[in-house]
Amino acid sequence: MNIESAAINILKRGVELDTKKRYTEALVCYQEGLQILVDKLKGAPEESTRAYLKEKIEEYMNRAEFIKKLVQKQKEVGQFHEQIHIENNSTGHSYKTLFGRFLDEDVEFVIVEDPYIRSFHQCQNFLRLCELLVRSCPNLKNVELVTSRDTKSESEQRERYRDLANDLRRYNVQLNAKFSDTLHDRQIILSSGWIIKIGRGLDFYKAPENKFCLGVYDLDLRPCHETTVDIVHSKNVKQSYG
Structure with missing residues (x-):
């Protein structure tokens, strides 16, 4: 599947930072990568490509939301x-x-x-x-x-x-x-x-x-x-x- 290489690199970097628990940096990467995928989705003519992009967008969006809540919780209890x-x-x-x-x-x-x-x-x-x-x-x-x-x-x-x-x-x-x-x-x-x-x-x-x-x-x-x-x-x- 030919997805914008920039999005792939940014999202891979996000996963790498996520694994290292550098959550706020990972969140920036996820958001940047997601924006590229969303822009590509708007111009994708084939349904198979659109379905694949939607799946990836949902996957990374869910992870980004999880990180947001995790960071907020850690901030509230003074453990970030x-x-x-x-x-x-x-x-x-x-x-x-x-x-x-x-x-x-x-x-x-x-x-x-x-x-x-x-x-x-x-x-x-x-x-x-x-x-x-x-x-x-x-x-x-x-x-x-x-x-x-x-x-x-x-x-x-x-x-x-x-x-x-x-x-x-x-x-x-x-x-x-x-x-x-x-x-x-x-x-x-x-x-x-x-x-x-x-x-x-x-x-x-x-x-x-x-x-x-x-x-x-x-x-x-x-x-x-x-x-x-x-x-x-x-x-x-x-x-x-x-």
């Missing part, structure tokens, strides 16, 4: 936990790919706790995250950064924050940067309850080999250091900023 292991030198791990599926209209504020948003490239990583937040979260109002001081060039560090804060105001987003000398945890807290904990924080990408190679701008093409990403959900995340 999804883990992603990023292997050394692997690619395909931009911030959008890792946790973009959680960035939506429900996110009104974001707290980023990371002791290493100090040097130029680390501040660039934070800037990339802010770009993603502004594009993905239409109701975003506040971003709070908790990090440590760059004792060698704190003035430059503060200047970068000021520049970014001024620009974010154009999008009606307030940036509040705080310094902590005791901060160790690295996590991104969304007001919707999702918490993304990256072992290395935002700075898990390897430096590009030169300034004119793939991965300089597209982080999905940038090789990574080995790290683990844990995604949990908490109903105790405060529902208003302040």
Whole structure:
């Protein structure tokens, strides 16, 4: 049966993620694959092809609905936990790919706790995250950064924050940067309850080999250091900023 190869690949990836209990990622794949099958069904002239497509659509739709209910149940009882292991030198791990599926209209504020948003490239990583937040979260109002001081060039560090804060105001987003000398945890807290904990924080990408190679701008093409990403959900995340 000649089904769109893109749908096959996406749905196979969904099953693979499903097996690894990476349910929210699997759900994205199922939804994308299902859309391709539904579009193909609309243009399928032969009844045998239509019947086959309908069977596959129902099969994957039922699994997607099961996952939705499973994730919701785990969230309600505070047991949701999804883990992603990023292997050394692997690619395909931009911030959008890792946790973009959680960035939506429900996110009104974001707290980023990371002791290493100090040097130029680390501040660039934070800037990339802010770009993603502004594009993905239409109701975003506040971003709070908790990090440590760059004792060698704190003035430059503060200047970068000021520049970014001024620009974010154009999008009606307030940036509040705080310094902590005791901060160790690295996590991104969304007001919707999702918490993304990256072992290395935002700075898990390897430096590009030169300034004119793939991965300089597209982080999905940038090789990574080995790290683990844990995604949990908490109903105790405060529902208003302040």
